[in-house]
Amino acid sequence: MVAENTTKNLSITLRVWRQAGPNQPGKFVDYQSKDLNPNMSFLEMLDVVNDELTLKGEEPIAFAHDCREGICGTCSATINGKAHGPGKGVATCQVYMRAFRDGDVITVEPFRAAAFPIIKDLIVDRSAFDKIQQAGGFITARTGSAPDANALPVPKGDADLAMDAAACIGCGACVAACKNASAMLFVAAKVSHFGLLPQGQAERDRRVLAMVSTMDALGFGNCTNQYECSAACPKLITHDFIARLNRDYLGATIRHAFKPEPAGADGGT
Amino acid sequence: MAQLDSKIPSGPLADKWRKHKTEIKLVNPANKRKYEIIVVGAGLAGSSAAATLAELGYRVKNFVFHDSPRRAHSIAAQGGINAAKNYQNDGDSVYRLFYDTIKGGDYRSREANVHRLAEVSVNIIDQCVAQGVPFAREYGGLLANRSFGGAQVSRTFYARGQTGQQLLLGAYSALSRMVGAGAVELHTQSEMLDLVIVGGQAKGIIARDLVTGAITSHAADAVVLATGGYGNVFNLSTYARGSNATAIWRAYKRGACFANPCYTQIHPTCIPVSGDYQSKLTLMSESLRNDGRIWVPKKKEDAKKDPNSIPEADRDYYLERMYPSFGNLAPRDIASRAAKRVCDEGRGAGASGLGVYLDFSDAIKRLGEAAVRERYGNLFDIYHEITAESGYQTPMRIYPAVHYTMGGLWVDYNLMSNVPGLFVLGEANFSDHGANRLGASALMQGLGDGYFVIPYTIGDYLAGQKPGSRPSTDSADFKAAEAGIRGMTNRFLDIKGKQPVSHFHKRLGKVMWDGCGMARTKATLEKALREIPPLREEFWASVLVPGSADTLNQSLEQAGRVADFLELGELLCLDALTREESCGGHFREEHQYPDGECKRDDEKFAHVAAWEFQGKDKAPLRNTEPLNYEFVKMSVRNYK
Ligand SMILES: Cc1cc2nc3c(=O)[nH]c(=O)nc-3n(C[C@H](O)[C@H](O)[C@H](O)COP(=O)(O)OP(=O)(O)OC[C@H]3O[C@@H](n4cnc5c(N)ncnc54)[C@H](O)[C@@H]3O)c2cc1C
Ligand code: SF4
Numbered sequence A: 001m002v003a004e005n006t007t008k009n010l011s012i013t014l015r016v017w018r019q020a021g022p023n024q025p026g027k028f029v030d031y032q033s034k035d036l037n038p039n040m041s042f043l044e045m046l047d048v049v050n051d052e053l054t055l056k057g058e059e060p061i062a063f064a065h066d067c068r069e070g071i072c073g074t075c076s077a078t079i080n081g082k083a084h085g086p087g088k089g090v091a092t093c094q095v096y097m098r099a100f101r102d103g104d105v106i107t108v109e110p111f112r113a114a115a116f117p118i119i120k121d122l123i124v125d126r127s128a129f130d131k132i133q134q135a136g137g138f139i140t141a142r143t144g145s146a147p148d149a150n151a152l153p154v155p156k157g158d159a160d161l162a163m164d165a166a167a168c169i170g171c172g173a174c175v176a177a178c179k180n181a182s183a184m185l186f187v188a189a190k191v192s193h194f195g196l197l198p199q200g201q202a203e204r205d206r207r208v209l210a211m212v213s214t215m216d217a218l219g220f221g222n223c224t225n226q227y228e229c230s231a232a233c234p235k236l237i238t239h240d241f242i243a244r245l246n247r248d249y250l251g252a253t254i255r256h257a258f259k260p261e262p263a264g265a266d267g268g269t
Numbered sequence B: 001m002a003q004l005d006s007k008i009p010s011g012p013l014a015d016k017w018r019k020h021k022t023e024i025k026l027v028n029p030a031n032k033r034k035y036e037i038i039v040v041g042a043g044l045a046g047s048s049a050a051a052t053l054a055e056l057g058y059r060v061k062n063f064v065f066h067d068s069p070r071r072a073h074s075i076a077a078q079g080g081i082n083a084a085k086n087y088q089n090d091g092d093s094v095y096r097l098f099y100d101t102i103k104g105g106d107y108r109s110r111e112a113n114v115h116r117l118a119e120v121s122v123n124i125i126d127q128c129v130a131q132g133v134p135f136a137r138e139y140g141g142l143l144a145n146r147s148f149g150g151a152q153v154s155r156t157f158y159a160r161g162q163t164g165q166q167l168l169l170g171a172y173s174a175l176s177r178m179v180g181a182g183a184v185e186l187h188t189q190s191e192m193l194d195l196v197i198v199g200g201q202a203k204g205i206i207a208r209d210l211v212t213g214a215i216t217s218h219a220a221d222a223v224v225l226a227t228g229g230y231g232n233v234f235n236l237s238t239y240a241r242g243s244n245a246t247a248i249w250r251a252y253k254r255g256a257c258f259a260n261p262c263y264t265q266i267h268p269t270c271i272p273v274s275g276d277y278q279s280k281l282t283l284m285s286e287s288l289r290n291d292g293r294i295w296v297p298k299k300k301e302d303a304k305k306d307p308n309s310i311p312e313a314d315r316d317y318y319l320e321r322m323y324p325s326f327g328n329l330a331p332r333d334i335a336s337r338a339a340k341r342v343c344d345e346g347r348g349a350g351a352s353g354l355g356v357y358l359d360f361s362d363a364i365k366r367l368g369e370a371a372v373r374e375r376y377g378n379l380f381d382i383y384h385e386i387t388a389e390s391g392y393q394t395p396m397r398i399y400p401a402v403h404y405t406m407g408g409l410w411v412d413y414n415l416m417s418n419v420p421g422l423f424v425l426g427e428a429n430f431s432d433h434g435a436n437r438l439g440a441s442a443l444m445q446g447l448g449d450g451y452f453v454i455p456y457t458i459g460d461y462l463a464g465q466k467p468g469s470r471p472s473t474d475s476a477d478f479k480a481a482e483a484g485i486r487g488m489t490n491r492f493l494d495i496k497g498k499q500p501v502s503h504f505h506k507r508l509g510k511v512m513w514d515g516c517g518m519a520r521t522k523a524t525l526e527k528a529l530r531e532i533p534p535l536r537e538e539f540w541a542s543v544l545v546p547g548s549a550d551t552l553n554q555s556l557e558q559a560g561r562v563a564d565f566l567e568l569g570e571l572l573c574l575d576a577l578t579r580e581e582s583c584g585g586h587f588r589e590e591h592q593y594p595d596g597e598c599k600r601d602d603e604k605f606a607h608v609a610a611w612e613f614q615g616k617d618k619a620p621l622r623n624t625e626p627l628n629y630e631f632v633k634m635s636v637r638n639y640k
């Protein structure tokens, strides 16, 4: 979040989604928070509110966080209707209170998607992403079997583009921002990262087919090219990768239809 | 008294590892699936170990407190990973990387371990590239390198400013492959709360499911801890908020020795604290010191003024003044301590008074703003994002912060602790960095331990365990440990005191930072040792943990971690008090050369201090493992 420096403290109304557990009803609850330093991060504001709630004998707001510097992908909140809140290219933990004005009412909700069930308050279960990765998001390279790292030169442009895709932090904002709750940007990023590298070619078809079918099976929606995903993405992963994924998927489907799989090619262990 | 046999193989330094690998016992491939191994942690060390052990055919159970293995703190490492590839043809070699690491560690690490680390460093890069880690490349398509502190060669591999992320995602993909294949059973949001010892050997763990609150027992033939560092004992640090010492601390209380807890690293260039609400300190690359000049006002009265209004004559470029030959590039520890000193004098910048200016106005005059932007633009952006100030217009403010812990559980050459069957990898062990870690070497060690060391050395232990001899979780040892954890959980909830957990963590952090931070003296350490026990008592009498044990309860999680920090902090100070010398990150003001460099005492302290728990309210026992330097001569570290 980038905004002008201000020194005046602010008071806000926090309208937070409270839900005690997975299958329980939830509702918005208002909390007043006063005299906040604008240099405090949004999550630090939640820390302060939580300590106040604790002292009042109430349960603090459960929210996911860890690195607090925009890289681990743990934090996940929809702030005023936007996944990861105001600002471009930042995660929830990189939102600062100076982005708000004195007297603001700030609505905070969990990332909402059928494939991300709510665990408690603002915390959702994103293990579906891990399952997609387990289905095919890897290059099989048993430890100890690798050739010398410089044996296979990779054009710098390809390596850089692969890195752009690999920068995904697996936060799920793309899913939360999409009206269909599609995971296409996340899957496209992973498929493109590996597909752009020579090491990733052997399993390229198998990977895209397995990841896409797992994504579908886990209840993520379809992509209808609205690109809300890349707009909300804290790493600004471009939706161009979705086009790449579609090409890869189509090609793999056709090749798969005409080329029988040899027996035992499970590619697993 | 613990038996500390380092099991360092005999013979020439360069042959030790090769020889050891051919001599240690092997587990027959058909028998491997009969052994179950618990790996706690999935950072670089844990995920590389879990994936590789599963590839070998062992049955692996992997536990992490995070909601996905990909979120381990390793993800945040920025700068890079070292390897003695000599791709730049600048004279690098395994020996040189070994030597730099030994010297960087201020001659307080084991020669044999460090040499092995340098040897496997080259395999790590091969492995990562094969997995698709998108390292930076040159136009010709070959791998690029950069240089890092403490080295005169260019041996650091990197992926933009996200090297840790890319290496972790590589290891995570290998782990995911094995999870998908059914070879690793993954337990996310599961926190290990105790180590279970059966018949003197580590045979399982007690874990709490952080979502449902369920406390369960898990038995195994061996337990591997790869649970990261303990820097959050200082509360504020560059670590992720969730990083904690619980796994290693509870293992310590079950008999594993804790080695050199006082070896902590403070990084000089971090964004300073802005208020009491502060939860995290963000690291800014040290490279900024190449072109930025560091200063504070000469006069205390100027400390709160707009820095641009302070005339040149009233500025104290203290590093240039005190260390004329090195200036702003003085080594990490010296730069950190000098900043503390000027702030303690009341000349620190910013509202808190804990900051020094890092000024680019001369560089901008000399090179132009565009050139400065090209070199450091992303760092200026991070700074702007956090502080809303522009480093181009006004000097940035920086302050040192806790960044890494070299100490950890004691392990032998096989990475096994003194408790048979308990292995410790990555930042959680003490083994390779001595009293100070060089930049880009933690990632190397984590992956070296996980991919290339433990897969061999664990076999030596398992070969001596009968397949299928793993105890049942119904046994008395498991039941007792489980009951202990349930009791502790209920106790936290029953106190119903007056202050949230965070209150105690902040207070402990302040005691630690003041008493055992960048500079330590007998007096500051004794003061901290007087303050910690009453703070701990106050915590147990008046902490307020809301909610219940049967749901996700972050206050309860935090309570357990802070309870452990309140004990570990004391041991850390005791270790620092006992080690009456300065070495690497451990700076005792009483022991320094006139130029401020660490004054070691090799006569008395050329050893590892491995602390052994003796029971609650009893003084721990200080065991020692002598450090025998056979191949390198211990000398005074000198970077001038
Ligand atoms: C900001 C920053 C930048 C850095 N940059 C560099 C760099 O450029 N180069 C470099 O070499 N090093 C760097 N380091 C250091 C390096 O990142 C770490 O030392 C290293 O990644 C630690 O890896 P690890 O696998 O040992 O532990 P971690 O990555 O910390 O992983 C710990 C794992 O253990 C699990 N865990 C912990 N306790 C429990 C428990 N009780 N129960 C269940 N699971 C548990 C966690 O879930 C996690 O999976 C940096 C560190 C920081 C803070
Ligand atoms: S693509 Fe972007 S929004 Fe989606 S998970 Fe990755 S980083 Fe998050």
Ligand code: FES
Pocket (backbone or CB within 6 Å): A064, A065, A066, A067, A068, A069, A070, A071, A072, A073, A074, A075, A091, A092, A093, A094, A169
């Ligand atoms: S807390 Fe790690 S990305 Fe926000």
